[in-house]
Amino acid sequence: MILTRDWLLSDDPETRMQARMGQAYRLARALRRNPLAMVGLAIILALLVVAALAPWLAPYSPLDGTLSNRLQPPSAAHWMGTDELGRDILSRVIHGARITLFIVVLVAIISAPLGLLIGAVSGYYGGWVDRMLMGVTDIFLSMPRLILALAFVAALGPGIENAVIAIAITAWPVYARIARAETLTFRSADFIAAVQMQGASDLRIITRHVIPLCLSSTIVRVTLDMAGIILTAAGLGFLGLGAQPPLPEWGAMISRGRAFILDQWWVATMPGFAIVIVSLGFCLFGDGLRDVLDPKGRSK
Amino acid sequence: MSQAVRPLPARIAPFGWALATIALTFLGLLAITFTIGRVVPIDPVLAVVGDRASRETYEAARLAMGIDDPLVFQFARYVGDVLRGDLGMSVSTGRPVIEDLARVFPATLELATLGILIGVLIGVPMGVIAAARQGTWIDQIVRVLALAGYAIPAFWLGLVGLVIFYAQLRWVGGPGRIGIFLDGTVPVRTGLLLIDSLLDGNWRAFRSAWSHVVLPATILGFFSLAYIARMTRSFMLEQLGQEFIITARVKGAHERIIIWRHAFRPIRVQLITVIGLSYAGLLEGSVMIETVFSWPGIGNYLTTALLNADMNAVLGATLVVGAVFIGINRGSDLLYRLLDPRART
DSSP, X not given: OOOOHHHHTOSSOSSHHHHHHHHHHHHHHHHXXXXXXXXXXXXXXXXXXXXXXXXXXXXXXXXXXXXGGTTOOSOXXXXXXXXXXXXXXXXXXXXXXXXXXXXXXXXXXXXXHHHHXXXXXXXXXXXXXXXXXXXXXXXXXXXXXXXXXXXXXXXXXXXXXXXXXHHHHHHHHHHHHHHHHHHHHHTTSHHHHHHHHTTOOHHHXXXXXXXXXXXXXXXXXXXXXXXXXXXXXXXHHHTTSSSOTTSOOHHHHHHHHGGGTTTOHHHHHHHHHHHHHHHHHXXXXXXXXXXXXXXXXOOO | OOSTTOOHHHHHHHHHHHHHHHHXXXXXXXXXXXXXXXXXXXXXXXXXXXXXXXXXXXXXXXHHHTTTSOHHHXXXXXXXXXXXXXXXXXXXXXXXXXXXXXXXXXXXXXXXXXXXXXXXXXXXXHXXXXXXXXXXXXXXXXXXXXXXXXXSOHHHHHHHHIIIIIIISOOSOOSSSSOTTTTTOSOOSSSOHHHHHHHTTOHHHHHHHHHHHHHHHHHHHHHHHXXXXXXXXXXXXXXXXXXXXXHHHHTTOOHHHIIIIIIIHHHHHHHHHHHHHHXXXXXXXXXXXXXXXXOOSHHHHHHHHHHTTOHHXXXXXXXXXXXXXXXXXXXXXXXXXXXXXXXXX
């Protein structure tokens, strides 16, 4: 197998893998032409690297500080200053990348498949199944997501896992709607009829033929939603309902810094920059991905 | 189906259906709050009375809640209670939740309304101009604002705003609704402090209230502005690409008339939905902003209740915000269908 451009861009691929790799290559080429999307991608990659290498990148411990060194302004030794317990804020922000990544990945893993399944089943079966599932979806869609997440956390109890569950519960309806709309466009297509006549079960058709086709638009939407998920998680942390101290979660760090906001502004503002940059990264990359994968949904 | 000859019932029927959907959505909201209150907690009684309650209080609450009945009966009773305005007692304030909510709601309404005014009055013209002059600096600003609106946490922007405009520049009042010495000097009529102080002729109170509301309202307004400007821009671009615009240009119409009369008029109805959504979003966003600014509204009430594990208050506030949210959401949708003949079929 030779990885050349001609092989990748071949109009009549010989194997399925060649076709897939060619498709991925075309996608990457289209994305590369969008500088903003590349900036977004760079930010996301940076988040991944920082999260993976946090213990080696952070200059100090995220949990232990020297009290004599508390509330120091940004300096050469502490680039983002120190907090009320003398902990290095930069080190805490770096370790916080792990928590943020943990939250967005878990929310995506829970809510996207759930939404996909509900949407695909709804669109594939149609009739009363569709009406019932979409009724429930619409009810969830017309609720205020943040308030709903707050109420769920209130019942489940504060904590990072419960915050993830609460956000996931409020995030799936959008994906269900998208998957259903997508399914409706091809549910009476010949290839579905063909697998039906071959005797494939509904389960097989939905999981092997319907859901894969809904994937690209769902992935686009999940990427675009990441920013919102990060903000909601940080908001829950800020209210004291998400990650609990001493975990260096960015929202919780802002909340702790609130007490010193007027005199030691850096304690609360520094983690905020991290949130803004990472959210921006997902926004930019999601926009670029949408332009490439889903030209219909492009905003002008 | 011809429009003109359809009998009246056929024209009203879709609206009846829409109203039924709204009613169903409200029922769904109740089902969700019911589930959160009764099904999710391991001990719902404890969640309501709090862990400091005595044995007698606990038993009384347990009896009153009818925990041993089937869930369907409990839900029916819950719906009945809510419809009669009974949201239970708040553990932390010791008053009925509905009274608490009535007291704090005007503060949120005042904040969100000022926010949406800022969003509409600045956002709509910005979006229109951005579309009319595509690619210019104002277009770029709208793009950047839209991105910022997605990426910046509201509570953080609130804190940064406090540092800059309150602590450093001293342009605005600090947290709270009014200066500490003026608190309670304005008789409550509408609950909207700006209006009450005007009605009272109390200029000092008005100025103080204004200086306190302007920063949180601007920050809320920023988020609605970002969204409204982006949507206006995209609606306008769609219109400006239409053939009737070319016709108007060929006829030699003035550019201002083309933009405001030919292109802007048709999108007004679409904007209603966007503004409605945005307003509903502000009510939600005010939860965070109110916490940052110690604004004694429904958001602050909700977060205080959350931290005190005051479940009746949490669910009551969720219910009210949710109901208003759904009302505005579906209401603007209905209005859209009423005003736009194209959406009626």
